[in-house]
Amino acid sequence: MTSEHDQMRPASTSARSVGEISERFGLAVPDASEQVRVTGVTASSADVVPGDLFVATQGFTSHGARYAADALRRGAVGVLTDARGRDLVAESLSASTAAAGITGAVSPVPVLVVPDTVDSRALLSELASWFYGEPARALLTFGVTGTNGKTTTTYLLDQLARAQGRSGGLIGTVETRSGDRVLPSRLTTPDAATLQAVLATMREDGVRSLAMEVSSHALALHRVDGVVFDMVGFTNLSQDHLDFHETLEAYLAAKMMLFAPERARRGVVVVDGPWGRRVAEAATVPVATLSIEEAGASDWWVADIVPAVDGSAFTLRHRDGRTLRTRTALPGVFNVANAALALTMVIEAGADIDALSQALDRSGGMDAAVPGRMEVVGVSPRVVVDFAHNADALELAIAALRPTTPGRLTVVFGATGDRDTGKRPIMGAVAARTADVVVVTDDDPHGEPAEQIRAAVLDGARAAAADAAGEPCPRVVDVLEIAPRARAIREIVLAAHEDDTVLVAGRGHEVWQEIDGVNHPLDDRVEVRAALAARTNKTKEHDE
Ligand SMILES: CC(=O)N[C@H]1[C@@H](OP(=O)(O)OP(=O)(O)OC[C@H]2O[C@@H](n3ccc(=O)[nH]c3=O)[C@H](O)[C@@H]2O)O[C@H](CO)[C@@H](O)[C@@H]1O[C@H](C)C(=O)N[C@@H](C)C(=O)N[C@H](CCC(=O)O)C(=O)O
Numbered sequence: 001m002t003s004e005h006d007q008m009r010p011a012s013t014s015a016r017s018v019g020e021i022s023e024r025f026g027l028a029v030p031d032a033s034e035q036v037r038v039t040g041v042t043a044s045s046a047d048v049v050p051g052d053l054f055v056a057t058q059g060f061t062s063h064g065a066r067y068a069a070d071a072l073r074r075g076a077v078g079v080l081t082d083a084r085g086r087d088l089v090a091e092s093l094s095a096s097t098a099a100a101g102i103t104g105a106v107s108p109v110p111v112l113v114v115p116d117t118v119d120s121r122a123l124l125s126e127l128a129s130w131f132y133g134e135p136a137r138a139l140l141t142f143g144v145t146g147t148n149g150k151t152t153t154t155y156l157l158d159q160l161a162r163a164q165g166r167s168g169g170l171i172g173t174v175e176t177r178s179g180d181r182v183l184p185s186r187l188t189t190p191d192a193a194t195l196q197a198v199l200a201t202m203r204e205d206g207v208r209s210l211a212m213e214v215s216s217h218a219l220a221l222h223r224v225d226g227v228v229f230d231m232v233g234f235t236n237l238s239q240d241h242l243d244f245h246e247t248l249e250a251y252l253a254a255k256m257m258l259f260a261p262e263r264a265r266r267g268v269v270v271v272d273g274p275w276g277r278r279v280a281e282a283a284t285v286p287v288a289t290l291s292i293e294e295a296g297a298s299d300w301w302v303a304d305i306v307p308a309v310d311g312s313a314f315t316l317r318h319r320d321g322r323t324l325r326t327r328t329a330l331p332g333v334f335n336v337a338n339a340a341l342a343l344t345m346v347i348e349a350g351a352d353i354d355a356l357s358q359a360l361d362r363s364g365g366m367d368a369a370v371p372g373r374m375e376v377v378g379v380s381p382r383v384v385v386d387f388a389h390n391a392d393a394l395e396l397a398i399a400a401l402r403p404t405t406p407g408r409l410t411v412v413f414g415a416t417g418d419r420d421t422g423k424r425p426i427m428g429a430v431a432a433r434t435a436d437v438v439v440v441t442d443d444d445p446h447g448e449p450a451e452q453i454r455a456a457v458l459d460g461a462r463a464a465a466a467d468a469a470g471e472p473c474p475r476v477v478d479v480l481e482i483a484p485r486a487r488a489i490r491e492i493v494l495a496a497h498e499d500d501t502v503l504v505a506g507r508g509h510e511v512w513q514e515i516d517g518v519n520h521p522l523d524d525r526v527e528v529r530a531a532l533a534a535r536t537n538k539t540k541e542h543d544e
C-alpha cells in the first residue's frame with residue numbers, strides 16, 4: 001500500500017472502466033480514455049493507491065484538484081472534478097512538471113468533469129457506493145447521531161452484536177474496526193470514498209453487523225449518502241459545532257437528515273428533551289421513542305435505575321409489557337441512556353428481547369469499555385478521563401461522579417481553539433456550578449493563542465464561582481488556571497486527597513495535542529498514570 005495513512009481497502013474489487021463510469025454518471029470524457037481501468041476511488045491524494053480514480057472536490061480550505069499531481073504521482077489513473085477543478089488539474093500538473101523537469105513529470109490522465117448542476121460531494125457518495133457494489137446492503141447497519149453519546153452507544157451496539165453471535169464492525173471517533181483489523185480514525189464519520197471502501201472491506205471480512213457514528217458534519221457534507229441504515233438512533237442535542245452549523249436549528253436540521261427514507265429504514269429517538277421530541281415528530285421514517293426520565297409516556301422507557309461506583313443496573317420496558325433488566329459498567333445515568341438506546345435499537349431491529357436478556361445475563365451485562373469515556377485510570381484518588389468537551393457533557397460527567405465522591409471533586413479541562421467560541425464561558429460556568437475545584441487548562445488550541453481560550457473559560461467559571469459564594473447556602477469553589485495541560489494534571493493528581501475525585505475532561509482517547517498546525521504527543525491517561533506513579537514514589541520516600 002502506498003498511502004501515507006493506513007486505510008482499509010477491500011482486497012478484491014471489480015475494476016470499472018472510465019467509459020463505464022462516465023456513462024453511469026453522465027460525465028463527458030475523451031474517447032481515447034474510455035478503456036482506462038479504475039480499481040478504487042479516493043477523495044484524498046494522500047490516500048491514493050495505484051489504479052484509483054481521484055475525486056477532487058471544492059473544500060472549505062482548498063480545492064482537491066490542486067493536489068492532482070500528488071494523486072497522479074501515487075498512481076491515480078483518472079481525476080473526477082468540477083469545471084474549476086479541470087483548470088486546477090492542468091495547473092497542478094504543469095507546476096509539477098516545471099518543478100520536476102520533464103523526466104520527473106507525471107503523465108496526464110483522463111479528467112471526468114461533473115456538470116455545474118451536480119453537487120460533487122453527493123456524486124462522490126453515489127459513485128463510491130456503486131463502485132464498491134453497495135456494500136452497506138450486505139450488513140445490518142446501525143447509525144447513531146446526537147451531540148453526545150454516539151461513540152459510547154456504538155461500542156454498546158457492537159457488544160450486543162457480538163452477544164448475539166454476529167461479527168461486528170465499528171466506525172467512529174476512536175477507531176474503525178472490521179473483524180480483527182483495527183485502525184485509529186481520522187474523523188468521526190469518514191468521507192464517502194473511505195466509508196464505502198471500509199464497508200466493502202467489512203463485507204469481505206464476513207462482518208455482519210455495523211455500528212457507526214453519523215456526525216452532523218457527515219450528514220451536511222453528503223458523506224453517508226450511499227447508505228440507507230437499517231436502524232438509526234438519536235441520543236440528544238445540545239450546543240456544539242456552531243462554528244460549522246451556525247445555529248442550533250441548522251445543527252438539528254443536519255441531524256434530522258438521518259431520519260428520512262433516503263438515509264434510514266427505522267429509528268429510535270431519546271425524547272428526554274425538546275430536540276429529541278422534535279426529531280421524533282418530524283421523522284419521515286417509523287421511529288420508536290425512548291425515555292430515561294419519564295415512565296409510560298413513550299414506547300420504551302427506563303425504570304429502576306440502581307447506580308453504583310462501577311456502573312448502573314436498570315430495566316428497559318415497552319408499553320406492551322416486554323421488559324429486560326441488565327447493567328452497564330459505565331458510570332452515570334447518561335450511560336444508562338446510551339445503553340438503553342443501544343438495546344432498543346437492537347430490539348426494534350428484530351432481536352428477541354428474551355434471547356438478548358439471556359445472552360446479557362451470560363456475559364454479565366453491558367460491560368463494553370470505551371476508550372477515554374469515563375475511563376477510571378486511578379482509584380485512590382479516583383482519577384477519571386472523559387471526552388466531555390461541551391457544557392452538557394461536562395455537567396453530566398461531573399454529576400455522574402458526585403454521588404460516589406466522599407471528598408472534593410476537581411475538574412481539569414480546557415476548550416478547543418478556532419471552534420464554537422460561544423461554548424467556552426458556558427463550560428466554565430457549568431464546571432464551577434457543579435465541581436469543587438475548577439482547573440482551567442489547554443485543550444487543542446489549534447491556531448489560537450491558548451491564554452485567550454483559557455481566559456474565556458475562566459470568565460464563565462469565575463462568574464459562576466462568585467454566584468455560588470453568594471448563594472443562601474454559600475459554596476466555595478476554587479478556580480485555578482494551570483498550563484500546560486500535563487502540568488495541570490500532574491499538580492492536581494499529586495495534590496488530591498485519597499477520597500477525592502479528579503475528572504480530566506475533554507480529550508478522552510486522544511493522543512495528540514494540536515498547536516499551530518503541529519501535533520504534540522499528549523495522552524491524558526498517560527499523564528495521569530505518570531502523576532499517580534510519582535505520587536506513589538513520593539509516599540514511599542516519605543515513609544522511608
Ligand atoms: C468541515 C469539514 O468537515 N471538513 C472536512 C473536509 O474538508 P474540506 O472538504 O474542506 O476539504 P479541504 O481541506 O478544503 O480539501 C479539499 C479537498 O482536497 C483534498 N486534499 C487535501 C489535501 C491534500 O493534501 N490532498 C487532498 O487530496 C481533501 O481530501 C478534500 O477532498 O474533508 C476533509 C477530508 O476528508 C476533512 O479532513 C475535513 O475535516 C476537518 C479537518 C475537520 O476538522 N472536520 C471536523 C469538523 C468534522 O468533520 N467533524 C465531524 C464530527 C465531530 C464530532 O461530532 O465531534 C466528524 O465526522 O469527524
Ligand SMILES: Nc1ncnc2c1ncn2[C@@H]1O[C@H](COP(=O)(O)OP(=O)(O)OP(=O)(O)O)[C@@H](O)[C@H]1O
Pocket residue numbers: 146147148149150151152153173188213235236334335337338372373374386387388389392393394396397508
Ligand atoms: N447520552 C449522553 N448524554 C450526555 N452526555 C454524554 C452522553 N454519553 C456520553 N456523554 C458525554 O459525552 C462525552 C463524549 O461521549 P461519546 O464519545 O460517546 O459521544 P460522541 O457523540 O461520540 O462525541 P463526539 O462526536 O464528540 O466524539 C463522554 O465522554 C461523556 O462525557
